[in-house]
Amino acid sequence: MHRFYIDIRRDKSDRLLQGIERVTPALEKAMAGEELSYDDGIQLMREENLFLLGAAADSLRKKNSGNTVTFVCSYYLNYTNICAASCPLCAFYRKGQEADAYTLTIEQLLARARIAVNDLGATELHIVGGFHPKLGLDYYERMIISIKKEFPHVCIKALTPAEIFFISKLTRNSVKEVLSRLKDSGLDALPGGGAEIFHEQSRNLIVRGKCSGEEWLDTARQAHEIGLRSNCTMLFGHIEKPEHIVDHIIRIRELNKDTNGFTTFIPLKFSLENTELEQKHMIQRESPSTYDLRVIAVSRILLSDVLNNISVYWIALGKKLAQVALHYGGNDLVGTAFSEEIFKATGKHNVTSTEELINLINEINRQPAQRDTFFNVLRRF
Numbered sequence: 348m349h350r351f352y353i354d355i356r357r358d359k360s361d362r363l364l365q366g367i368e369r370v371t372p373a374l375e376k377a378m379a380g381e382e383l384s385y386d387d388g389i390q391l392m393r394e395e396n397l398f399l400l401g402a403a404a405d406s407l408r409k410k411n412s413g414n415t416v417t418f419v420c421s422y423y424l425n426y427t428n429i430c431a432a433s434c435p436l437c438a439f440y441r442k443g444q445e446a447d448a449y450t451l452t453i454e455q456l457l458a459r460a461r462i463a464v465n466d467l468g469a470t471e472l473h474i475v476g477g478f479h480p481k482l483g484l485d486y487y488e489r490m491i492i493s494i495k496k497e498f499p500h501v502c503i504k505a506l507t508p509a510e511i512f513f514i515s516k517l518t519r520n521s522v523k524e525v526l527s528r529l530k531d532s533g534l535d536a537l538p539g540g541g542a543e544i545f546h547e548q549s550r551n552l553i554v555r556g557k558c559s560g561e562e563w564l565d566t567a568r569q570a571h572e573i574g575l576r577s578n579c580t581m582l583f584g585h586i587e588k589p590e591h592i593v594d595h596i597i598r599i600r601e602l603n604k605d606t607n608g609f610t611t612f613i614p615l616k617f618s619l620e621n622t623e624l625e626q627k628h629m630i631q632r633e634s635p636s637t638y639d640l641r642v643i644a645v646s647r648i649l650l651s652d653v654l655n656n657i658s659v660y661w662i663a664l665g666k667k668l669a670q671v672a673l674h675y676g677g678n679d680l681v682g683t684a685f686s687e688e689i690f691k692a693t694g695k696h697n698v699t700s701t702e703e704l705i706n707l708i709n710e711i712n713r714q715p716a717q718r719d720t721f722f723n724v725l726r727r728f
């Protein structure tokens with residue numbers, strides 16, 4: 348029997364646990380190492396006692412990943428903000444006529460890669476952008492080949508499944524062909540963006556011109572099948588219902604059971620400012636911290652035993668709440684994310700340093716470690 352389970356039963360006299368007459372059956376199942384169903388997930392999303400939910404998630408975190416909190420030294424290259432889509436959730440995209448619309452040339456990308464690697468010590472380049480309607484597959488191939496030629500040891504984590512799907516449609520190549528050609532060029536891994544929320548009821552109101560949830564999952568599956576690992580994300584805190592959160596996480600879980608290709612799950616808190624959802628008053632305010640912590644805890648509990656890493660995206664949560672989230676199931680702080688543009692467009696403060704991330708982790712008495720893209724520890728502090 349798991350220690351957490353025993354503690355709940357034994358410590359009823361504990362001041363923090365007083366008044367708890369019942370432990371949700373879903374939590375009991377989770378702590379006994381059983382797989383949770385969709386209905387169990389709904390029960391967790393409705394669990395009245397957030398503290399208990401968090402304690403269960405924290406206990407599973409400890410079991411899966413110990414006391415280490417990891418981060419990668421990453422640099423974000425947003426190669427274009429021009430996008431054929433126009434998602435109501437997005438503050439980043441431009442249509443091309445605006446003064447601040449841009450597309451980086453290969454030389455400009457290389458110049459930024461030099462800053463990332465030579466000046467900032469990045470081990471990972473996280474490359475994402477809008478769905479540019481005129482860039483051919485050769486642009487992406489040249490981008491990857493040029494960077495790899497100059498920096499063979501840097502990990503290129505580029506193009507979300509949503510971008511890959513778009514490029515496939517635009518260039519009339521199959522998803523497999525696009526992925527294979529990019530892998531042959533030197534692509535190492537895929538970022539996990541564009542997943543948003545898979546359930547159509549929410550998805551159709553927050554995205555416009557982006558692949559469906561099924562198409563995103565199928566593209567990730569095909570990437571895994573040719574040996575490319577990827578992150579996965581979920582955008583929460585907009586118009587979704589608890590059912591959509593559970594549906595999303597379970598679909599990720601089921602795919603990972605087949606492929607084991609996801610490196611980490613990153614629940615992304617929705618940022619409201621400068622989005623169409625804000626302008627059209629479809630959402631009045633961002634989600635409360637208690638909801639954010641609940642989603643992170645439920646992610647850990649539902650994915651336990653299938654995916655070891657739950658990443659806390661400090662840019663969207665804020666650094667202080669990120670520290671709390673590391674007690675609600677999180678074991679990773681994503682990375683330094685130098686030069687991030689997408690959340691910056693929603694007014695989020697996105698500047699940090701390796702030292703600051705180490706301090707944030709030390710402050711909560713956990714052990715900081717710098718990792719590579721695939722969660723191999725490079726340095727401990």
Ligand code: SF4
Pocket residue numbers: 430431432433434436437438439440476477478555557
């Ligand atoms: S979320 Fe991505 S696909 Fe949608 S408009 Fe923004 S950049 Fe384009």
